[in-house]
Amino acid sequence: MGGAKCVVCARAGRHSCSRCQTSYCSVECQTRDWRELGHRAACARLVRERGGAVVTPPEARARATAAAAAAAARGGGGGAARCPACDDAWDVNREPTMMLCCARDVCDKCSGALLPTSLPCPLCGTPASRDAAWSLALLRRHVDGGHPAAIAYLGCAFRAGYLGLVPSRKKAAKFYRRAADLGDVRATLRLGAAYAAGEGVKLDRRKAARYYRVAADAGDALAQCELGYVLHEGLGVDRDAAEAARYLRLAANAGLAEAEFNLGAAYEAGSGVDRDRAEAERLYARAAARGHRAAAATVDRIAGLRRGARSGDDRSVVARAVSRSLRDAIDGGDDASEPA
Secondary structure (H helix, E strand, O other): OOOOEOOOOOOEOOEEOOOOOOEEOOHHHHHHHHHOOOHHHHHHHHHHHOOOOOOOOHHHHHHHHHHHHHHHHHOOOOOOOEOOOOOOEOOOOOOOEEEOOOOEEEOHHHHHHHOOOOOOOOOOOOOOOOOHHHHHHHHHHHHHOOOHHHHHHHHHHHHHOOOOOOOOHHHHHHHHHHHHHOOOHHHHHHHHHHHHHOOOOOOOHHHHHHHHHHHHHOOOHHHHHHHHHHHHHOOOOOOOHHHHHHHHHHHHHOOOHHHHHHHHHHHHHOOOOOOOHHHHHHHHHHHHHOOOHHHHHHHHHHHHHHHHOOOOOOHHHHHHHHOOOHHHHHHHOOOOOOOO
16 A cells, blocks of 8 residues: 555555545444545545546445345335334335435434434434535435435435425436436336326336336335336236236235225226225225225225115115225325425
C-alpha cells in the first residue's frame, strides 16, 4: 500500500476500497467506515475528485440481489423474519416503515409509536429526524450507496410528494426500475403497477404482467394477488382463471386479506375452481376478521339474506349479491399503503 494508513485507525494500510482506493488496515475498519462513518455516501465523490469512474463490482450487485430475495421470501421488510424493534411477526396486510437513518424496516405498530416522538431510532440509536430535509439527506445517503430498498423508497417519495419533494410519477418509475434492477421485489411490483396505470411510463399491460409475475414468483403476496387479477381479467396476458386462482391461493395462504376476499369470490362464482359456497364464505370470514371492509360487508349481506330467506334455496340470491369480478373486489377492498 506504499505507506498509506488506514483512514479509521491510522494503522498501516493493507488493502483499499475497490472503487475509490481509500486505505484500510482490515475488513473490519472498512466495514465500519462504510456503515457508520459516511464512506457509503462519500465514495462516489472521492472517485470523481480522483478522476476515476465508479465501477460497481459484480459481487456487490449479487449481494444486493440476494438480500432482496431474502426480503421477498419473508414477505416483510429488511430480510428479517420479524420486526427487529419489537420481534413481532410481520403482518402481510400492513406495509412496513423504513427507518431512514439505517434503512431497516419496522412494523406499523412500532413506526406509529416512534414517528410522533423525538425518540432515537431503536435499531441504530440515531437521533430523531429534525425535518424533511434532514430525512431526505439520510435517505439519499443510502440511495447513493446503492441500497435497493432505499432506492425504492425514494421512488415512493417522488410518487407521493413527501420529504419535501415535488411529486413526479416519472421520477418514481425511474427509481422503481433502478431498485428492481438490483433485485428489490416490492419495487418490481410497483414498477408493474406503474406500467399497468401508465404512471410515469407508457401504459403497457404486458410489461405490467411480466413485472407482477417476477415479484409474485419471488414470494410477494401482494404481487401474487395482483397477478391473480391480471390473469383473471386477461390484461396483457391470456385469460387463465385456474392460474389466477392458484396465485390468489398463494397470497391467501400468506394471510393477505385482499387475496382471501378475491379467492372467495372465485369460489362463489366457480371461476378457475369448482364452485364451493362453503369455502367462499370461509374465505370471506377470514378476510373480514383481518379488517377487510368489503369482506365484512359481504359476510353481513349473506347473513341478512339468510335471515330473510323463507327457504334454504337462496343460493342464486346470495350468488348475485357476492359474485362479482375480481376487479370489483380489488376496487372495493383496502388499498395497500405507501411506506411512510
